[in-house]
Amino acid sequence: MENIKERTTNVITPNQFLEHWQGHRRLTRKVIEAFPEDQLFNYSVGGMRPFADMVMELLGIAEPGLREIVMGETTQLKEHFDHGNSKAKLLEAWDSATEQLNKLWAQMEEMDFQKQIVSFGQFPGTVQSSLFYFLENEIHHRAQGYVYLRSLGIEPPMFYDRN
Numbered sequence: 001m002e003n004i005k006e007r008t009t010n011v012i013t014p015n016q017f018l019e020h021w022q023g024h025r026r027l028t029r030k031v032i033e034a035f036p037e038d039q040l041f042n043y044s045v046g047g048m049r050p051f052a053d054m055v056m057e058l059l060g061i062a063e064p065g066l067r068e069i070v071m072g073e074t075t076q077l078k079e080h081f082d083h084g085n086s087k088a089k090l091l092e093a094w095d096s097a098t099e100q101l102n103k104l105w106a107q108m109e110e111m112d113f114q115k116q117i118v119s120f121g122q123f124p125g126t127v128q129s130s131l132f133y134f135l136e137n138e139i140h141h142r143a144q145g146y147v148y149l150r151s152l153g154i155e156p157p158m159f160y161d162r163n
């Protein structure tokens with residue numbers, strides 16, 4: 001029987017991964033949009049952070065993390081920026097990061113996804129494991145946003161609607 005570790009076939013291409021990730025980002029954007037502005041910045045359940053704080057974490061990880069991978073320069077993890085409690089500013093930052101992800105991804109053609117890295121100078125892994133973390137962390141926090149929206153009596157976007 002062939003050793004599965006010796007095979008080098010891909011389950012997903014790098015561009016398919018990017019499209020999958022961007023689909024999740026489109027859905028997370030819809031969740032941000034669904035929040036009433038004041039609740040986005042102030043509402044919490046069970047001692048969790050307001051959803052805007054979670055979004056700032058996502059903004060502090062995805063684009064800066066990918067930039068770090070592409071450029072090979074360590075960056076600090078920054079999870080806060082001045083948004084003035086404005087949903088429009090938060091969405092503007094989200095859209096800007098989404099555009100930057102596409103530009104950075106275009107530079108990853110020859111990337112070794114198994115290369116060992118240390119994200120933000122403190123999280124060891126591979127390029128691939130870091131990218132999966134960026135995506136999984138977003139899904140995790142978006143799910144918390146779903147709980148918040150439902151507790152506010154707001155129907156969240158369908159979890160499979162990534163268009």
